[in-house]
Amino acid sequence: MSEPSIISERRDRVLLITLNRPGQLNALSADTIAELNALLVPADKDPSLGCIVITGSEKAFAAGADIKEMQDKSYQAMARQDYFAEWETFARLRTPRIAAVNGYALGGGCELMLMCDFAIAGRSARFGLPEIKLGVMPGMGGTQRLPRLVGRALAMDLILTGRTMEADEALAAGLVARLVEDDAVVETALQAAQTIAGYSKPATLLARDAVNRADEVSLSEGTLFERRVFHSLFATSDQREGMTAFVEKRPPVFTGN
Numbered sequence: 243m244s245e246p247s248i249i250s251e252r253r254d255r256v257l258l259i260t261l262n263r264p265g266q267l268n269a270l271s272a273d274t275i276a277e278l279n280a281l282l283v284p285a286d287k288d289p290s291l292g293c294i295v296i297t298g299s300e301k302a303f304a305a306g307a308d309i310k311e312m313q314d315k316s317y318q319a320m321a322r323q324d325y326f327a328e329w330e331t332f333a334r335l336r337t338p339r340i341a342a343v344n345g346y347a348l349g350g351g352c353e354l355m356l357m358c359d360f361a362i363a364g365r366s367a368r369f370g371l372p373e374i375k376l377g378v379m380p381g382m383g384g385t386q387r388l389p390r391l392v393g394r395a396l397a398m399d400l401i402l403t404g405r406t407m408e409a410d411e412a413l414a415a416g417l418v419a420r421l422v423e424d425d426a427v428v429e430t431a432l433q434a435a436q437t438i439a440g441y442s443k444p445a446t447l448l449a450r451d452a453v454n455r456a457d458e459v460s461l462s463e464g465t466l467f468e469r470r471v472f473h474s475l476f477a478t479s480d481q482r483e484g485m486t487a488f489v490e491k492r493p494p495v496f497t498g499n
């Protein structure tokens with residue numbers, strides 16, 4: 243049997259997933275996404291799971307989709323298989339997820355990062371969408387998610403030149419949320435994940451639903467959606483607990499109800 247493409251480890255209410263194709267700089271294969279979805283589709287429904295952290299190795303978060311797997315494909319095969327459509331399943335998971343990025347996050351690796359809610363990166367991380375150099379273009383959401391995050395001009399620059407961006411520039415552009423020392427990346431992401439997982443799950447799920455809604459609708463529709471889901475949280479006992487704990491000057495204990 244071949245090595246699994248991912249390794250997962252449950253730490254209390256957090257799931258840590260490590261991409262595990264070191265010989266290929268964690269290039270994302272058909273097996274990678276099949277294993278991710280097999281693990282995460284059921285996990286997404288687990289009320290005791292509060293947050294997911296996805297990381298790679300010191301050298302590479304992921305250096306792209308697996309070029310060797312795609313190299314000989316025909317247009318007909320790509321279209322028939324709707325190649326990369328499985329990544330939409332991953333992108334639609336509701337559990338909050340953080341990308342913990344060291345080394346290269348290129349092509350599909352950068353696009354995987356863009357499918358996470360935010361990224362924490364090391365100072366030596368490198369980002370880019372170099373597909374243009376291979377005679378193709380981004381195919382895992384990069385042309386849609388990157389301009390929404392960093393603006394059209396910088397997204398066009400990265401997608402059309404294929405250049406690699408350093409960590410400082412990625413932080414300034416808003417591509418990553420935090421930069422830390424390389425050896426603190428995973429620990430910092432796990433701490434953020436534990437923090438998120440300690441809050442009321444209905445609140446974290448609906449907060450990210452509301453933020454994601456902004457990509458789809460007008461400002462007035464988005465703020466209406468926000469207000470309605472905000473109101474709905476007053477049906478939870480966690481709202482009562484959170485506000486009562488504040489007034490009683492004690493830490494809240496959320497149950498997800």
Ligand code: HXC
Pocket residue numbers: 265266267269270305306307308309310346348349350351372373376378379380381382
């Ligand atoms: C398959 C890959 C790979 C990839 C690296 N490897 N990236 N295999 N797919 N995306 C393999 C190499 O072939 C090599 O295996 C091993 O990993 C180590 O890589 P090296 O190139 O020897 O390492 P290094 O010299 O340090 O260079 C690192 C690198 C370079 C700069 C990251 O590997 C690189 O440029 N990789 C490709 C980056 C890229 O173009 N990504 C976009 C992919 S397309 P062997 O067995 O040869 O030693 C994509 C498509 C999305 O993501 C949708 C559009 C269709």
